[in-house]
Amino acid sequence: MTMKRFFFSAFMLLITGWSVAATDEDGSRLWLRMETANTAAIVTGIKGTAMTELQTYWQGGPVMLKRQKGLAKDGYTIKSQGDKIVIAAANDAGLLYGAYHLLRLQQTGNSSSSLDISEKPFYDLRILNHWDNPNGTCERGFAGKSIFFNPNPEHMKMYARANASVGINGTVLNNVNAKPEALSSENLEKVKTIADQLRPYAIRVYLSINFASPIKIGGLKTADPLDAKVIGWWKDKVNEIYRLIPDFGGFLVKANSEGEPGPQDFGRTHADGANMLAGVLKPHNGIVMWRAFVYAPQSPDRANQAYLEFMPLDGQFADNVIIQIKNGPVDFQPREPYSPLFTAMQKTQMMVEFQLTQEYLGAANHLVYLAPLWQEFFSFVKPASLRAMAGVANIGDDTNWCGHHFAQANWYAFGRAVWNPSLTSEQIANEWLRQTFSNDERMLSSVKQIMLDSREAAVNYMMPLGIHHIFAGVHHYGPEPWYSPKGLRADWTPPYYHRADSIGMGFDRTVNGSANVMQYPYELCRLYNDINTCPETLLTWFHHVPWDHKMKSGRTFWDELCHKYDDGVHQARHFLAAWDAMQPYVDKQRFSEVQRKLRIQARDAEWWRDACLLYFQTFSHRPIPQDVEHPVHNLDEMMQFRIPITMYENPENGYNK
């Protein structure tokens, strides 16, 4: 070798050793990046899937799959016995989950020779809700078109594997703003095809229904749930569904909410509507998930309404009805208190609805890891008080499934949390990172920290101290605290929520205001009602806070607000810098795609801070403190800036003025 070639090769070694940890990846394999160990024989059925997965990817010694009585449904044990590993479960789904657990151990570098694991799911029903429309769009979808629109078997298989690998066992295929055609015979054939593709992975399908379907596609004059013809129509429809899909899960219903039809249109209650459907599903073991997301335009406080409509019905729902309640009383805000229905209803089965798709958290542009938000919810609501958990999916046909590589973590975390709500956000992040990126400790701790801090950072740069719903109209991306078009219902405009004026800002929900505090248990009511004991993280949620109110830090409320917004900007910039330092440990494609998104996030954080501080300053008339970075954008320019997108797409860029 000539000297010149020697130096060239040494140089190449150096740069390849330094620059790329692995070959480029596009994220399409999600967290299932296992190397193929063998070519597996194709075996059918759920147990067959477990065998195929192990034969294809397991690199250790022999594994035996065994049915064993006495174990919990879907639970399993994994034990080392001599040179083999035995996975035992009471049902085939348990064997499948055991197989994925073993593969997870392999991928996270934890498979040892002395395994003694015993697992069972906390909830029976572990369900994704897709807000997918028949035309292929996804409401609040930021990752492309619906995967169910033209279901490609390979795509469906990967979707099924990903869900089963974390124990998700149900999926609602269509939007809660349901088109009546969801129940047409033609559509049901399509649903059957999807159900057949998901069944080997122990996943049942469900549908959202339009309450007026008997009129719209049945040709009846009414959809009154107590009308015999209407009940007959639903019976026939449900029989048709079960003939095609014998393990069909049931219906999800959004009724009398945001213009959707419901039993109240016929003078009936939510219980009348839900129980009628429950009655026709019952012989088939189907369930009804009836949403409590209701609010009327004329109400003085949107946060009060689900409680007001549903509490009087507590105890009136059939035993196969579950009331599905969003985690907070308004709508998936970066921070909300928990919905008070969860602690108030005592005689009704309830499930929580979390939103994985980041409608209010920077869409597919911001890295916001949601497990800490769910953990916060569970610090108030006992997991055992719920029957199930639902997650509004963030999945589309984008190559990386979720639009942002780190949004995959929210899909993964949802599955893990519904399997075991006591897993910490950190444990889940650690598992996900190891499988999705690598077991390299030099990368793990910094990136895990970004994930763990990301939700609080978003709260800081978007709406700290209890501020809520000050988003841009319609698409909800970016700040528009001033948005208030003439004639629009007040509760669809930010001023309804922030109520900024010359005295201060915030929504008075105390006993002297909307009395929302009274929907909480006595101790919390007392805590929230007093401005001096109310947690500062929820201050303007419950109080109209004077600009000079003294905060725990010793600062005035206005100064604290400025600091919080600025902290958020610095956190977002820090995420970018910390990620940049990860270049040696991450493949080039995913490194640069995430870097690009983090740059948008850092710019957006600045946009949020500047827009909110300059706008609220027009009410506070106080200076921005000297030790806070001062806005670099102009309020009037920001007020004119609109991102021309619908609620079905992700903005390519954030603020780009």
Ligand code: GCV
């Ligand atoms: C599916 C919010 C969202 C809507 C969504 C609704 C709901 O209002 O902006 O897109 O509709 O919640 O959860 O029903």
